[in-house]
Amino acid sequence: MARKKKTEKPEVAKLILHGKEYDLPVFTGTENEIGIDIGRLRDMTGAITYDPGYMNTGSCKSAITYIDGDKGILRYRGYPIEDLAGKMRFSAAAYLLIYGHLPNEEEFLEWRRALTRHSFIHESQINFFDHFHPMAHPMNILGSMVSSMSSFYPYDAEDPNHIDLNIKRLVGQVKTIAAFSYKKSIGEPFIYPRTDHSYAANFLRMMFATPAEEYEVPKVMEDALDVLLILHMDHEQNCSTSTVRMVGSSQANIYASISSGINALWGKLHGGANEAVLNMLAQIHADGGNYKKYVEMAKDKKSKFRLMGFGHRVYKNFDPRATLLRSVLDRVLTEMGIHDPLLDIAKNLEQVALKDEFFIERKLYPNIDFYSGILYRALGIPKEMFTVLFAIGRMPGWIAHWLEMRADPDTKIQRPRQIYIGPTIRRYSPA
Numbered sequence: 001m002a003r004k005k006k007t008e009k010p011e012v013a014k015l016i017l018h019g020k021e022y023d024l025p026v027f028t029g030t031e032n033e034i035g036i037d038i039g040r041l042r043d044m045t046g047a048i049t050y051d052p053g054y055m056n057t058g059s060c061k062s063a064i065t066y067i068d069g070d071k072g073i074l075r076y077r078g079y080p081i082e083d084l085a086g087k088m089r090f091s092a093a094a095y096l097l098i099y100g101h102l103p104n105e106e107e108f109l110e111w112r113r114a115l116t117r118h119s120f121i122h123e124s125q126i127n128f129f130d131h132f133h134p135m136a137h138p139m140n141i142l143g144s145m146v147s148s149m150s151s152f153y154p155y156d157a158e159d160p161n162h163i164d165l166n167i168k169r170l171v172g173q174v175k176t177i178a179a180f181s182y183k184k185s186i187g188e189p190f191i192y193p194r195t196d197h198s199y200a201a202n203f204l205r206m207m208f209a210t211p212a213e214e215y216e217v218p219k220v221m222e223d224a225l226d227v228l229l230i231l232h233m234d235h236e237q238n239c240s241t242s243t244v245r246m247v248g249s250s251q252a253n254i255y256a257s258i259s260s261g262i263n264a265l266w267g268k269l270h271g272g273a274n275e276a277v278l279n280m281l282a283q284i285h286a287d288g289g290n291y292k293k294y295v296e297m298a299k300d301k302k303s304k305f306r307l308m309g310f311g312h313r314v315y316k317n318f319d320p321r322a323t324l325l326r327s328v329l330d331r332v333l334t335e336m337g338i339h340d341p342l343l344d345i346a347k348n349l350e351q352v353a354l355k356d357e358f359f360i361e362r363k364l365y366p367n368i369d370f371y372s373g374i375l376y377r378a379l380g381i382p383k384e385m386f387t388v389l390f391a392i393g394r395m396p397g398w399i400a401h402w403l404e405m406r407a408d409p410d411t412k413i414q415r416p417r418q419i420y421i422g423p424t425i426r427r428y429s430p431a
């Protein structure tokens with residue numbers, strides 16, 4: 001690629017194809033990331049790019065989250081994650097992500113009031129919980145309930161006030177839907193949200209309180225959940241966020257777009273990984289705790305087994321969220337006096353893998369899911385709810401991306417191309 005100074009001609013990348021040279025415009029982001037604009041590539045050359053998994057493809061320009069995977073940097077709207085997680089409530093960080101700036105006192109109070117006001121599920125929609133299969137996964141319930149919100153709250157997609165109202169409904173209600181789906185699964189009565197609790201405390205109360213007695217949310221749990229939710233809030237163009245943008249690019253409504261993101265998050269290579277981590281730890285525990293055998297299996301090319309909670313598409317150094325979560329986990333376990341044999345297995349796995357050449361060479365470090373599963377377990381959250389918790393945290397991120405996508409004049413309906421490798425023309429002749 002030829003790089004020139006700003007005063008000279010615009011920077012271009014040169015492509016030579018079949019002996020012919022093409023200029024592709026080059027641009028840089030605010031953190032000096034370089035983009036080669038191939039928007040006209042097919043028109044100019046007849047060729048397309050091939051990039052399975054989109055490892056090298058930028059689908060948009062975005063001002064929400066910055067990640068440097070090699071340096072282990074994660075920032076929301078310019079703020080390092082270390083300045084936000086553990087320093088503020090989830091609702092304040094959610095406001096930052098969605099509206100682009102930290103709220104002043106008045107904005108925060110109004111936002112909190114709105115989230116509380118809109119945390120109640122439409123009473124008719126509550127009946128839906130009765131009709132899911134008793135074994136239904138809560139992610140399935142969450143996705144379906146969010147999708148059905150569009151029939152309860154149809155809105156004018158051109159009116160920003162309508163959109164804003166529905167954003168508040170989504171952030172406010174997601175935790176209530178999540179807690180109700182858990183209560184339904186264990187056959188306990190629903191506990192309604194309260195106005196005098198923080199977002200995290202409200203969720204924990206709806207999960208664990210019963211009408212039979214008073215329930216005070218332990219502060220250590222409320223604080224830990226705030227950190228967990230903030231750490232999960234956004235991670236730029238990951239699978240579920242890209243799904244929200246893709247579905248939204250067809251101008252599908254916000255509920256349809258976000259329920260698609262919830263379904264994408266459910267997969268075990270994405271949000272389902274923390275549940276998979278716990279399953280793996282339980283399996284090792286049941287197998288006599290022989291963690292070394294599983295490390296060997298993960299390295300064996302003939303085995304399909306992978307160490308769940310290790311490796312990341314973007315972080316090839318360390319996952320800053322995992323580092324923060326590890327210290328929260330230590331605090332929770334100490335303050336709550338928890339001893340967990342699965343945690344011992346996790347610590348052993350972590351130590352062995354971090355020193356093993358196979359993992360070092362491939363830059364495979366524990367990711368956020370490695371610790372979040374254990375932390376959720378310490379908070380008393382059943383493993384089927386882990387990915388649901390991820391979805392609650394990710395909601396402001398999905399919303400921020402959906403809004404940004406709609407406001408971006410470059411947005412087009414997303415429609416990747418392919419290289420066809422099937423049979424050339426064949427004829428069918430009726431016998």
Ligand code: ACO
Pocket residue numbers: 268269270271273298299305306307308309310311312313314362364367368369
């Ligand atoms: N255990 C063992 N080997 C692994 C692991 C793992 N967890 N992850 C990657 N590898 C190996 C691969 O076998 C491959 O080896 P090779 O080069 O010899 O063929 C190499 O490391 C690169 O792996 P890729 O799959 O190409 O890496 P990619 O960046 O595409 O995948 C992913 C990232 C999906 C996260 C992967 O590391 C993985 O499957 N991890 C386990 C699941 C997990 O923890 N997911 C959570 C991701 S974080 C999140 O969604 C919030």
